[in-house]
Amino acid sequence: MTILNTNNLTKSYGKKAALSQINMEVPRGRIIGLLGPNGSGKSTFIKLAAGLLVPSSGEIFIDGQAPGALTKAKVSYLSERSYLSDWMRVSEILVFFEDFYEDFNRIKAENMLKDLAINPDDRLKTMSKGTKEKVQLILVMSRQAELYLLDEPIGGVDPAARDYILNTIITNYKEEASVIISTHLIADIEQILDDIMFINQGELVLSSSVDEIRETHNKSVDGLFREVFKC
Amino acid sequence: MLGKLIKHETRATRRIFLPLYGALLILTIFTKLVMAIGAPDFFSEAASNNTIAEITLGISFTLYFILIVGISVMTLVMIIQRFYKNLFTDEGYLMFSLPVKTWELVLSKLLVGLLWSAVCTVMIVLTFVIFSLGTFSMMELTQAIQAAYQTFFVETGMNLNLFIAELALFLAVNTVASILMIYVAIAIGQLFSQHRVVAAFGAYIVITIVLQIIGSIFMAVFAIGNLDILILNGRSAMSTIQWLINGSTILNVVFGAAFYYVTQYIMKNRLNLE
Amino acid sequence: MKWIIDSDRPIYKQLVEQIELRIISGVYSPGDKLESVREMAMDAGVNPNTMQKALAELERMELVFAQRTSGRFITEDLKVIEEAKKKLAVQEIGAFLEKMKKLGMSRNEILALMEKIEEGDKEDDHLKH
Numbered sequence: 001m002t003i004l005n006t007n008n009l010t011k012s013y014g015k016k017a018a019l020s021q022i023n024m025e026v027p028r029g030r031i032i033g034l035l036g037p038n039g040s041g042k043s044t045f046i047k048l049a050a051g052l053l054v055p056s057s058g059e060i061f062i063d064g065q066a067p068g069a070l071t072k073a074k075v076s077y078l079s080e081r082s083y084l085s086d087w088m089r090v091s092e093i094l095v096f097f098e099d100f101y102e103d104f105n106r107i108k109a110e111n112m113l114k115d116l117a118i119n120p121d122d123r124l125k126t127m128s129k130g131t132k133e134k135v136q137l138i139l140v141m142s143r144q145a146e147l148y149l150l151d152e153p154i155g156g157v158d159p160a161a162r163d164y165i166l167n168t169i170i171t172n173y174k175e176e177a178s179v180i181i182s183t184h185l186i187a188d189i190e191q192i193l194d195d196i197m198f199i200n201q202g203e204l205v206l207s208s209s210v211d212e213i214r215e216t217h218n219k220s221v222d223g224l225f226r227e228v229f230k231c
Numbered sequence: 232m233l234g235k236l237i238k239h240e241t242r243a244t245r246r247i248f249l250p251l252y253g254a255l256l257i258l259t260i261f262t263k264l265v266m267a268i269g270a271p272d273f274f275s276e277a278a279s280n281n282t283i284a285e286i287t288l289g290i291s292f293t294l295y296f297i298l299i300v301g302i303s304v305m306t307l308v309m310i311i312q313r314f315y316k317n318l319f320t321d322e323g324y325l326m327f328s329l330p331v332k333t334w335e336l337v338l339s340k341l342l343v344g345l346l347w348s349a350v351c352t353v354m355i356v357l358t359f360v361i362f363s364l365g366t367f368s369m370m371e372l373t374q375a376i377q378a379a380y381q382t383f384f385v386e387t388g389m390n391l392n393l394f395i396a397e398l399a400l401f402l403a404v405n406t407v408a409s410i411l412m413i414y415v416a417i418a419i420g421q422l423f424s425q426h427r428v429v430a431a432f433g434a435y436i437v438i439t440i441v442l443q444i445i446g447s448i449f450m451a452v453f454a455i456g457n458l459d460i461l462i463l464n465g466r467s468a469m470s471t472i473q474w475l476i477n478g479s480t481i482l483n484v485v486f487g488a489a490f491y492y493v494t495q496y497i498m499k500n501r502l503n504l505e
Numbered sequence: 506m507k508w509i510i511d512s513d514r515p516i517y518k519q520l521v522e523q524i525e526l527r528i529i530s531g532v533y534s535p536g537d538k539l540e541s542v543r544e545m546a547m548d549a550g551v552n553p554n555t556m557q558k559a560l561a562e563l564e565r566m567e568l569v570f571a572q573r574t575s576g577r578f579i580t581e582d583l584k585v586i587e588e589a590k591k592k593l594a595v596q597e598i599g600a601f602l603e604k605m606k607k608l609g610m611s612r613n614e615i616l617a618l619m620e621k622i623e624e625g626d627k628e629d630d631h632l633k634h
Contacts, residue, residue: 013424013503031552047504052327054500069232073330083324085243085317092242099235100329163550170546173553191516192552211515211558220512 001064003028003147003178004049008058011044018044019202021058028146029175031192033210033221034182036199037229042182043080045199046149049180050077062147073101076145080152082132086125090118090135097139109142116164130156141168148172148179154188166192187222196221200229232331236339241346243317244309248347251305252354255298259358262291267365299355306351310344310410315417319427323504333499337414337491344410345403387469397473401480408483411490412438418497442486449478508549516551520559521566528568528579529590539569539577 004026011019019041026032034042047053048060051067062071084093090113097104113120116134124132133156140148150169154162169179170192181189190210198206205228210221217224269284318326318336326336367375383391416438420431510519527533539545539560546556560577563569567585571577580586605615 030554050328052324052502052504054502069330069332072328075328077324077328079321079324079328081321081324083321085322087243087246096239099239100232100331166550167547170550170553171543173543173546187512190512191510191550194552194554211517211555214513214515218513222512 002026003063004061004180006058006060009045009048009055009060010057011041011048011053012056017056017202019048019199022204024197024204024207026147026178026180028178029173030194031169031173031179032181033186033189033193033196034180034199035184035186035196035221035225036205038184040199041202042199043151044202046077046151046180046182049147050075050149052077073103074146076140076143076148078137078140078148078150078153080155082129082136084124084132084136087123089121089123091120093124093135093139094120097142101143103144104139105142105144109138112138112142112168116161130158130161133157134161137165137168141172144174144177146177148177150179150181152183153181154183154185162188186225187220190221193221198225198228232329233335233339236331236335237342240313240339240343244313244343244347247305247309248302248350251298251302252350255295255302255354255358258291258295258298259361262288262295263361263364265291266362295358299358302354303351306347309347310340311413311417313344314340314414315428315431318498319417319421319504327502327504334495337495337498341407341410341414341491345407348406348410389469389473394473397476397480401476401483404480404483404487408487408490411487411494415490415494418494421497421503422501424503446482449482510549510551517555517558517562520549520551520556521562524559524563525566525568525589525593528586529593533579535579535583535586536581537579538575539579541576 002025004024006022006024009019009022010017022045034045036042044053048055049062049067051072060067063074065071088096094106094109097109098106110120113135116138118127118131118135118138124135127135137150137153140150148169154165157165166189169181173179181193183189193210195207195209196213197204213219213221213224219227265284265287269287316322317340380391383389383394387394412435416435417431419434420427420429423430508520508523510516524533533539540548542553542556542560545560546553549556560569564571564577566589567582568580568589569577570580602615610618
């Protein structure tokens with residue numbers, strides 16, 4: 001069963017449509033890039049899949065079910081925002097995730113924290129924004145989910161950490177799971193993507209594999225993107 | 232999942248309240264000791280000969296009142312803030328991606344809010360008890376209680392216990408409904424795309440006004456109906472009061488349920504985190 | 506060894522070429538066991554699916570074979586490797602000659618220049634030792 005599929009998915013705010021008539025399918029075991037200019041509807045799509053928004057019309061299914069408590073257990077969502085409580089220590093957040101997510105691998109998280117030299121006893125409010133983002137990413141990737149939704153995972157991070165993150169995504173790869181990465185930094189992640197979806201002004205403009213694009217257009221996805229969305 | 236939510240909600244809130252209640256207890260005990268040793272007649276009219284004690288107690292009691300007021304306010308602030316900040320600001324992105332049902336999120340916050348409200352009341356009563364220790368004997372206390380029950384029964388034909396139970400029920404239900412009213416106002420505020428906090432305040436005021444109107448209608452209707460029963464007789468005055476209390480309790484249950492349902496509905500179907 | 510991957514061509518094709526090169530040049534000896542897809546993908550910084558596709562292509566080219574439970578191995582068939590080597594050399598020479606033609610060099614000019622450079626290389630080698 002496809003891990004994610006939509007039928008004429010639409011989300012409007014008043015008269016403005018943030019997403020309109022999106023029809024797509026994500027098979028398992030793929031790493032997909034959700035690409036588009038700012039404000040194109042990428043975040044809206046991810047939030048709909050994460051169950052944080054309700055469709056205005058149309059449907060979205062995670063493993064055949066509408067978003068709800070059951071699908072949230074299968075989905076690991078990384079928000080663009082810092083969504084952890086500032087007063088908590090990292091160790092306390094580990095307990096939190098362990099409590100609510102059966103598929104949370106605490107050892108893995110602790111190892112990754114060590115790799116990135118983050119002290120589990122530190123309180124979040126003492127950390128820089130970049131470090132907080134790393135903590136969030138570690139938490140999300142330490143889950144054994146069926147669908148990972150990463151909203152701008154490498155945006156505010158230094159290049160070394162960026163490589164570490166991409167590496168983590170590769171090593172985390174499971175045949176039954178898929179990863180959707182929403183970003184505007186295409187060049188940095190193109191190498192690890194299987195497929196891409198271009199979204200512009202709420203519409204799905206292109207859905208293809210990276211190989212197909214390179215063969216057909218003789219340029220990278222990043223190159224094509226710049227062409228298609230030239231200002 | 233509900234249990235886990237309650238556990239974490241308690242953890243998040245107790246770090247504020249436990250120190251406060253700790254401070255309150257210490258202050259109360261300290262004050263009591265100073266009183267007992269230095270100025271046992273503090274509450275009587277007799278002039279005291281221990282000015283240091285008097286001054287200390289003056290400061291102590293002032294602090295005590297400040298703490299009591301502060302804690303009460305803090306309890307209310309916490310109830311509002313935990314619901315708004317944890318669910319409808321950045322933290323909401325985490326909370327709403329948890330594999331829990333919407334009603335579990337609401338109920339967990341409600342129960343912990345109720346808990347701290349109850350603790351507040353209990354702690355205040357406890358401080359009164361501490362202050363009044365030794366000012367009367369168990370004998371005196373038992374006699375006073377017995378007298379109270381007697382008088383009550385004579386005046387109203389009802390057992391004081393029943394009255395106390397009805398009052399307690401009313402208070403509990405009223406607290407729950409009040410908390411839910413705050414929640415529904417916040418939830419309604421979320422329906423707007425901008426100025427959500429202002430909208431929440433507005434919603435709260437509107438609901439208050441509507442409740443007042445409904446309450447007045449009820450009062451008018453039921454008062455007119457019972458006007459002829461309202462004889463200046465202890466028994467009938469009591470039954471009127473009972474009707475009032477129990478009627479309010481029922482109203483609160485109805486409103487509370489409505490608030491809960493609306494809150495939960497908005498969060499489930501109209502969620503729109505910024 | 507480093508992986509060189511540019512952005513204009515399908516990644517899996519580039520992986521195929523580079524693994525092929527390693528086989529031909531002896532970095533991977535005949536009969537060697539390859540690491541797991543995941544490890545190779547991590548090493549190259551690419552998606553495991555892509556690496557999988559590359560290895561499948563190499564299997565089709567018979568440079569690599571898979572044994573159900575033990576993993577993937579470089580072929581021990583020296584003829585196949587020799588064939589691939591020849592094919593690659595022909596490609597490289599063809600491309601080289603094309604370029605030289607564009608520069609307007611004749612066959613003799615090219616040969617003379619080649620010998621000169623080889624002499625130079627030999628002298629450098631002597632100096633080094």
